[in-house]
Amino acid sequence: MSHTYEYPRPALTVDCVVFGLDDDDLKVLLIQRGVEPFQGRWALPGGFVRMDESLDEAARRELEEESGIRPGHLEQLFTFGEPERDPRGRVVTVAYFALVKLSAHTLRAATDAREAAWFSVWDTPKLAFDHADILTTALQRLKGKVRYQPIGFELLPPKFTLTQLQRLYEIVLERELDKRNFRKKILAMDLLEELDEVEQDVSHRAARLYRFDHKKYRQLEKAGFNFEL
Amino acid sequence: MSHTYEYPRPALTVDCVVFGLDDDDLKVLLIQRGVEPFQGRWALPGGFVRMDESLDEAARRELEEESGIRPGHLEQLFTFGEPERDPRGRVVTVAYFALVKLSAHTLRAATDAREAAWFSVWDTPKLAFDHADILTTALQRLKGKVRYQPIGFELLPPKFTLTQLQRLYEIVLERELDKRNFRKKILAMDLLEELDEVEQDVSHRAARLYRFDHKKYRQLEKAGFNFEL
DNA sequence: CCAAAAGTGTTTCACTTACACCCATGA
DNA sequence: TCATGGGTGTAAGTGAAACACTTTTGG
Incomplete structure (x- = not known):
């Protein structure tokens, strides 16, 4: 085995910022955490990347598992890797940004999620981890991108x-x-x-x-x- | 210890696309690999992320170690995580994009790098891993960003x-x-x-x-x- | 017939583009 | 004095912004 394996490794997750439009309000999908840390808090849907799947695949899988959603648009947003962002230890997360037709989806919670729900992006509850930062970054991206790409x-x-x-x-x-x-x-x-x-x-x-x-x-x-x- | 540690983890690296301007040519910094895999091939400078440093810090450290460069501008580019991108096994890399004043830097190779050198971005040798894709992505980003930010x-x-x-x-x-x-x-x-x-x-x-x-x-x-x- | 939103053109102003010559300097 | 790039203004065209009234439909 080569030197790839000589070093301790951060854990790697994906998290998804899913936007939907509800007539007069921009919504974001959040799930309520069923386990520690931050049990009971609202957070972005996401989870650990498996060894045999790409990052995009991981994002789609977690989204499907935790909310039943298959987004019409999904793109990588940014990777967040501050050493202290997760109290469990070193966890780096690749954040994704997704758009869905809200009318076409009914939510269904599952896996680690106690509940999944849509919140106005201007009025979210306090989020777990650094998910508020991730949401802010995603909103900026949406605002920037919507003007020069027909998403x-x-x-x-x-x-x-x-x-x-x-x-x-x-x-x-x-x-x-x-x-x-x-x-x-x-x-x-x-x-x-x-x-x-x-x-x-x-x-x-x-x-x-x-x-x-x-x-x-x-x-x-x-x-x-x-x-x- | 919580369930964070129940899963096998991909290795995590950073790779840097460093651009410099040489009068009439746009250059990119490459290092020649001194070890397998791809020994002897040219590649982007980069290496493994340590457990106690942020991703940005890792990028700066690797760049300094492998070439002695401290860039004037450094930003995260994209994270590449296809399962087969590294023959050693699952390695996810966070790519960075950097700009330097070419005149102000003398190259010095070190660490795993046999040699470091500047190549015209329009005429690079065959690169290791998926580094050609990373370079292409970085070039697109540079072209896009230079127009609406004074970088x-x-x-x-x-x-x-x-x-x-x-x-x-x-x-x-x-x-x-x-x-x-x-x-x-x-x-x-x-x-x-x-x-x-x-x-x-x-x-x-x-x-x-x-x-x-x-x-x-x-x-x-x-x-x-x-x-x- | 009233309320509510749909649909429709023109003018003004700012910005972008195209374009050519004289100037300063060192060899 | 010649070669090389430095430095400068104007006119035409294109696209953005401001703006108000009539039409359709259901209640």
């Missing part, structure tokens, strides 16, 4: 109105947008498929529904197009 | 000419820039201190020297200013 659509149902889309951006970016300019710009990109359907069950004029055209986006992307809001 | 200055000497600065951007972004527009824009930001000095030992009109004003940048940044080239 926001992963938070909406497959068919959505332009008003829903605009509200999504207003919530994430924390500022108001001009309706006419927003529609002009987003439609000019030619990434939305205009459907022959309107929203249902509203007590006012029903808005037209649109669908994000992934295929067209990939084409334009290859041709040098850059999404930017 | 490029870390590649130049403390006093530089506007032509040097422009050339830096042209090299990193791989496209030509208009001289007058470049100067207009960068000077309009009011981040450069115009010195009463000119470059020396040139056989033509000597260009004025400037210095990046870190303090002013931090002020403007707080006031909501965004660097963007």
